Amino acid sequence: MVAPDRLSMAFAALADPTRRDIVTRLRTKSLTVGDLSEHYPMSRPAVSQHLNVLEKAGLVVRDRRGQWSDCSLATATLDEAAAWIEQQRADWTERFDLLDEHLRNRRTREADYQERGDHP
Amino acid sequence: MVAPDRLSMAFAALADPTRRDIVTRLRTKSLTVGDLSEHYPMSRPAVSQHLNVLEKAGLVVRDRRGQWSDCSLATATLDEAAAWIEQQRADWTERFDLLDEHLRNRRTREADYQERGDHP
DNA sequence: CACTTACGTAAGAAGGTGCTTACATGGTGG
DNA sequence: CCACCATGTAAGCACCTTCTTACGTAAGTG
Numbered sequence: 001m002v003a004p005d006r007l008s009m010a011f012a013a014l015a016d017p018t019r020r021d022i023v024t025r026l027r028t029k030s031l032t033v034g035d036l037s038e039h040y041p042m043s044r045p046a047v048s049q050h051l052n053v054l055e056k057a058g059l060v061v062r063d064r065r066g067q068w069s070d071c072s073l074a075t076a077t078l079d080e081a082a083a084w085i086e087q088q089r090a091d092w093t094e095r096f097d098l099l100d101e102h103l104r105n106r107r108t109r110e111a112d113y114q115e116r117g118d119h120p
Numbered sequence: 121m122v123a124p125d126r127l128s129m130a131f132a133a134l135a136d137p138t139r140r141d142i143v144t145r146l147r148t149k150s151l152t153v154g155d156l157s158e159h160y161p162m163s164r165p166a167v168s169q170h171l172n173v174l175e176k177a178g179l180v181v182r183d184r185r186g187q188w189s190d191c192s193l194a195t196a197t198l199d200e201a202a203a204w205i206e207q208q209r210a211d212w213t214e215r216f217d218l219l220d221e222h223l224r225n226r227r228t229r230e231a232d233y234q235e236r237g238d239h240p
Numbered sequence: 241c242a243c244t245t246a247c248g249t250a251a252g253a254a255g256g257t258g259c260t261t262a263c264a265t266g267g268t269g270g
Numbered sequence: 271c272c273a274c275c276a277t278g279t280a281a282g283c284a285c286c287t288t289c290t291t292a293c294g295t296a297a298g299t300g
Contacts, residue, residue: 008135015132016258017125020204027211034276046259048278053257067267067276075212082205084140085198091147092195136288154246166289168248173287187246187297 013057030072130201133177150192
């Protein structure tokens with residue numbers, strides 16, 4: 001029973017849609033466990049357990065204030081995960097003369113994002 | 121039994137150190153299953169199964185050429201995962217002046233505490 | 241043609257994950 | 271002080287993961 005590394009725990013945490021949704025909710029403001037659990041079709045203990053996973057992964061910090069638990073985002077691990085992915089992409093794009101195609105793909109994606117207005 | 125979404129599958133695939141190592145090896149050149157499996161302390165079928173996971177997640181493409189299976193990286197899904205993380209980070213940093221808010225939270229802890237009291 | 245090589249799949253064991261309900265803890269408020 | 275509230279932990283269940291060995295298949299090799 002070996003403790004998994006930080007990056008594995010982070011990606012494993014993000015592999016669950018409920019946990020990703022928790023992260024998206026916390027990206028704008030910190031919330032209590034009760035606030036969060038109202039949005040999910042599961043019991044409050046289940047949400048608390050999801051928060052345990054996020055906390056152990058270093059993605060969320062819980063600050064107990066009296067009766068309530070204030071959950072907020074911790075971006076350092078998120079940065080680490082993003083950095084790992086960026087590293088792979090960097091070496092990939094360096095590798096080929098297919099730079100043209102890649103840029104074309106990327107531009108299309110960015111156009112999609114603009115269209116959908118994903119940014120609030 | 122619902123098929124999990126693309127992003128969940130991608131993050132789940134990246135949650136395993138062996139699979140992340142496979143990705144890093146493929147980022148510079150495509151390799152056969154045999155080439156890859158030499159680097160891991162597990163059987164070849166195990167590596168093949170890891171490749172199944174990566175393939176279903178859209179992170180790897182296997183191109184069977186005669187007797188050999190050429191494994192190469194597919195960056196579109198990797199881009200998607202990076203984009204999701206970037207989105208969260210963007211909103212987080214946009215949200216406020218980081219230090220300012222943090223200090224304000226700490227200093228007005230008791231005031232916040234009272235405010236929250238009348239919210240069920 | 242046999243014979244080996246590269247690969248994939250099947251079945252099963254061992255352990256992990258994600259939920260549930262029940263319960264314990266401790267702050268809050270009449 | 272006593273009831274209530276938000277929360278976390280425990281135990282148990284169903285399912286999923288990750289490995290193993292055994293086997294199947296098609297392509298290369300003598």
